[in-house]
Amino acid sequence: xxxxxxxxxxxxxxxxxxxxxxxxxxxxxxxxxxxxxxxxxxxxxxxxxxxxxxxxxxxxxxxxxxxxxxxxxxxxxxxxxxxxxxxxxxxxxxxxxxxxxxxxxxxxxxxxxxxxxxxxxxxxxxxxxxxxxxxxxxxxxxxxxxxxxxxxxxxxxxxxxxxxxxxxxxxxxxxxxxxxxxxxxxxxxxxxxxxxxxxxxxxxxxxxxxxxxxxxxxxxxxxxxxxxxxxxxxxxxxxxxxxxx
Amino acid sequence: xxxxxxxxxxxxxxxxxxxxxxxxxxxxxxxxxxxxxxxxxxxxxxxxxxxxxxxxxxxxxxxxxxxxxxxxxxxxxxxxxxxxxxxxxxxxxxxxxxxxxxxxxxxxxxxxxxxxxxxxxxxxxxxxxxxxxxxxxxxxxxxxxxxxxxxxxxxxxxxxxxxxxxxxxxxxxxxxxxxxxxxxxxxxxxxxxxxxxxxxxxxxxxxxxxxxxxxxxxxxxxxxxxxxxxxxxxxxxxxxxxxxxxxxxxxxxxxxxxxxxxxxxxxxxxxxxxxxxxxxxxxxxxxxxxxxxxxxxxxxxxxxxxxxxxxxxxxxxxxxxxxxxxxxxx
Numbered sequence: 001x002x003x004x005x006x007x008x009x010x011x012x013x014x015x016x017x018x019x020x021x022x023x024x025x026x027x028x029x030x031x032x033x034x035x036x037x038x039x040x041x042x043x044x045x046x047x048x049x050x051x052x053x054x055x056x057x058x059x060x061x062x063x064x065x066x067x068x069x070x071x072x073x074x075x076x077x078x079x080x081x082x083x084x085x086x087x088x089x090x091x092x093x094x095x096x097x098x099x100x101x102x103x104x105x106x107x108x109x110x111x112x113x114x115x116x117x118x119x120x121x122x123x124x125x126x127x128x129x130x131x132x133x134x135x136x137x138x139x140x141x142x143x144x145x146x147x148x149x150x151x152x153x154x155x156x157x158x159x160x161x162x163x164x165x166x167x168x169x170x171x172x173x174x175x176x177x178x179x180x181x182x183x184x185x186x187x188x189x190x191x192x193x194x195x196x197x198x199x200x201x202x203x204x205x206x207x208x209x210x211x212x213x214x215x216x217x218x219x220x221x222x223x224x225x226x227x228x229x230x231x232x233x234x235x236x237x238x239x240x241x242x243x244x245x
Numbered sequence: 246x247x248x249x250x251x252x253x254x255x256x257x258x259x260x261x262x263x264x265x266x267x268x269x270x271x272x273x274x275x276x277x278x279x280x281x282x283x284x285x286x287x288x289x290x291x292x293x294x295x296x297x298x299x300x301x302x303x304x305x306x307x308x309x310x311x312x313x314x315x316x317x318x319x320x321x322x323x324x325x326x327x328x329x330x331x332x333x334x335x336x337x338x339x340x341x342x343x344x345x346x347x348x349x350x351x352x353x354x355x356x357x358x359x360x361x362x363x364x365x366x367x368x369x370x371x372x373x374x375x376x377x378x379x380x381x382x383x384x385x386x387x388x389x390x391x392x393x394x395x396x397x398x399x400x401x402x403x404x405x406x407x408x409x410x411x412x413x414x415x416x417x418x419x420x421x422x423x424x425x426x427x428x429x430x431x432x433x434x435x436x437x438x439x440x441x442x443x444x445x446x447x448x449x450x451x452x453x454x455x456x457x458x459x460x461x462x463x464x465x466x467x468x469x470x471x472x473x474x475x476x477x478x479x480x481x482x483x484x485x486x487x488x489x490x491x492x493x494x495x496x497x498x499x500x501x502x503x504x505x506x507x508x509x510x511x512x513x514x515x516x517x518x519x520x521x522x523x524x525x526x527x528x529x530x531x532x533x534x535x536x537x538x539x540x541x542x543x544x545x546x547x548x549x550x551x552x553x554x555x556x557x558x559x560x561x562x563x564x565x566x567x568x569x570x571x572x573x574x575x
Contacts, residue, residue, distance in 0.1 A: 055476055082482030092477035096495045109491060110482040151477075158481070 004067030006031045006162055006193040007052060012061035014047055014217075021047050023217040024061070029162075029210065032191040036204045036225065039214030040240055045197050048214070049164050052195065053084045066161055082110045085155025085163035089170050091147040093139040093154075099126060100135040103154045111158065125157035126150065129183050145176030152183055162193035169200060199244055205229055213237045278334065281310040303342065311335060358545040363538045367531075370543075371550055374530035378554075381444065381526060382513045385451035389512065390505075392452065393459025398489065400464045411460060418457035424518050426450045431522040447519035447526075455512050462508065466501035467493055502569055506562035513555060527551065 007029040014022035022044045029035045037045040050056035052063055054070065054077050063071045070080045093102050100122050107118035123135055129149040139147050148168055155163050165184065169177045181203045188194060188207045198204060204211060208225040213234065221234040232238045284306060314331045344351070400411050418426070427450035431443060441449065470493050478488040520528040527547055534543035 053480060055480055078479075078482045078484050080482075081480055084480075086477075086480035088473060088477060090473055092471075092473040094474065094477070094492055094496075096499070105491060106481040106483070109487050154481070 004064070005029055006033070006066055007035075007195065008062075008064040009048070009052065010062040010064070012048065012051055012058045012063065014044070014051060014056065015059045021217050022051070022058070025217075025219055027212060027219070029193060029195065032193055033209045034188050034194045034196065034207050035210045035212060036208035037195065037197045037212050037214060038199065038204075038240065040243075043214040044217040045214040046166055049166050049195060049197055052164055053081050053086060055081075055086070078110070082106065082158055083161045085152075085158060085160040087148070087151050087155055087163065087165045087168050089167040091139070091144070091151045091171075093147055093150055095139050098136050098138055099131060099142070099150045099153075102139070102150055103157050106154065106158050122153070122157055125153040128156065129153045130179070143176060144172045145179045148172065148176075148180045149183055152180070152187075156187075162195065163187070165194060165196040165198065167197050167199075169198065201229060201241075201244060213240065215240075277313055278310075278331065281306065281313065282334065282338065300346075307339070307342070310338075357541055360540050360542040363540050363542060364546075367534045367538065367543045367546075370530040370534050371527065371547065374525060374527035374547075375550060375554065377444075377524065378513075378516050378526040381447050381451070381516045381519060381524065385448045385455065385516070386509050386512055388448070388452045389455035389459055390509075392456035394463050396456060396460040397463025397467060400460060401467045414453075415457045415460050418454045419461075421454070423450060423454050423515055424521060426453060427518055427522055443519070443522050443524045446522055447516065447524050450518075451512060451515060454515075455508060458508050459505065462501055462504045463497070465504075466497035469500055470496050499569060503562075503566045506565065510555065510558055510562060513558065514551075517551075 005028045007027070009025055009027040012022055012025040013020070025044075025048055027035065027048075037049060039045045047056055051058045052065075054063070058071055061071070062069055065080060065084065068080075069075070070077070093099075094105070097105065100119060103125055104115075104118040104122035107113045107121055108115055111118075113121070123132070126132060126135060129152055131146060131149055131153070134142060134146060134150075139150070142150065152163075152168075168184070169180050172180065177200070181200060184194070184196070185203070185207055196204070196208070204225050210222060211225040211228040212219055213221040213228065213232075213236070215234075215236040221228060221232065221237045228237065229241065232241055314335050343349075396411050396414070399407050427447060430441060430450055431446040434441065474492055474496070475488055478492040479485075483491065516526055517528045519526050520532065523529065527550060531543045531547035535541055
């Protein structure tokens with residue numbers, strides 16, 4: 001493995017009109033590391049996550065994936081994105097396609113793999129997230145937890161270098177949260193680099209290597225998950241954790 | 246226990262009546278209706294045209310009766326039979342007045358409007374006319390849809406120059422009456438050297454107008470697709486074109502079908518405007534048959550040809566919409 005971090009952000013700024021949403025974020029995640037982003041709503045954590053694959057264009061600063069600068073205007077952003085999975089809060093599955101078609105779309109049209117091969121790979125990715133019996137169902141026929149697992153399979157099948165999770169369990173009913181977290185836990189144990197925006201304290205404590213706390217567009221605290229959760233140093237972190245309990 | 250069913254019913258009736266406002270009570274309404282009809286008949290002379298004062302009083306009286314019927318019909322408690330009787334008498338009176346006092350020569354209707362004895366050769370003209378109507382409609386529909394879809398996609402790309410031109414096109418041809426653009430194309434453009442055959446002038450005018458409407462339809466359909474769908478597609482590594490083709494358009498087309506079929510149905514109807522520029526379509530042929538046969542029958546019957554063509558089309562689009570709606574729930 002190369003020595004360069006898998007995901008690195010250097011001085012990332014973001015303006016929406018006149019609003020300064022990100023005010024210089026530096027983050028570095030090694031291969032196989034799980035980084036968790038926390039912070040109250042509007043603190044910039046989701047925007048920062050979206051900057052990592054340029055779904056949101058950073059206004060200033062650099063993002064490096066596996067040592068390659070991707071914020072350069074000359075980089076082929078589609079190739080970069082194919083190598084970084086992304087899972088959204090609202091699943092964002094394509095409602096006009098079956099689970100299998102959702103998962104194989106990227107392989108067929110981005111990776112240019114033959115259809116039959118793509119379908120096989122998609123089926124095994126869906127099996128991996130425990131949905132082998134739901135291949136031909138449309139998203140509307142699946143529960144929230146199942147939909148989110150299809151979304152994870154959709155990222156996974158591209159064999160990404162890293163996966164970005166944007167509040168993957170926030171839209172789920174409580175009893176479905178664990179099925180999604182289980183899949184994510186397995187992924188982490190298999191050495192997938194992940195950046196997770198989440199407030200699932202129990203999950204983060206077990207899985208996250210690095211916990212990064214955002215407030216008003218700045219990182220106010222970072223460190224090993226257990227340390228940040230148990231002995232928060234910054235006043236905002238303490239307030240935030242108190243509010244979560 | 247001692248009470249019979251009849252007694253119970255009567256009791257309930259009494260109770261209900263006691264809480265009715267006076268104007269909703271049966272006696273008044275039935276009496277009012279009878280008086281209304283009676284006075285309406287009194288106002289009208291039994292033959293000939295009514296005097297202006299008579300006509301005005303009938304109209305006023307008619308409005309008063311209509312209000313009263315409205316009051317009656319608005320009450321859910323009233324028996325359905327009474328409501329039906331009221332609606333029916335209002336309708337009968339309205340058409341009765343028209344029948345009696347509009348001055349129509351009803352005895353001539355059959356001999357003038359439905360004179361099948363003079364229809365020799367007219368059926369063939371209908372067939373030829375309908376063929377041309379459908380040719381104009383199909384060519385115009387296909388071209389409008391192609392342009393509408395293209396322009397609709399282009400409008401969502403956010404290029405200011407493109408948007409300016411397409412915005413002008415949309416504003417211009419939605420504001421300009423179809424008949425005006427058709428007449429301009431066929432009768433004015435030859436003076437500056439542009440000569441289009443009548444058929445293509447009609448098609449051009451129809452395409453210019455309907456592609457403007459369809460631009461807006463397709464644009465709205467594309468813009469109705471949630472931002473998250475595009476984010477998800479782009480995050481997979483699909484480019485803008487592939488995102489449009491595989492994710493946005495398939496969903497947008499589904500939402501667009503009801504307004505689109507609506508537009509295409511009115512396009513078929515609008516082909517009749519081509520009559521003014523001598524395209525030998527259905528209406529033109531019917532009108533020619535009128536001068537040829539010296540009877541309005543061909544014109545009247547052409548109405549039924551239009552209806553027989555368009556009503557099935559409308560029903561088919563409605564079925565299509567219903568099927569799609571079921572499809573989205575599934």
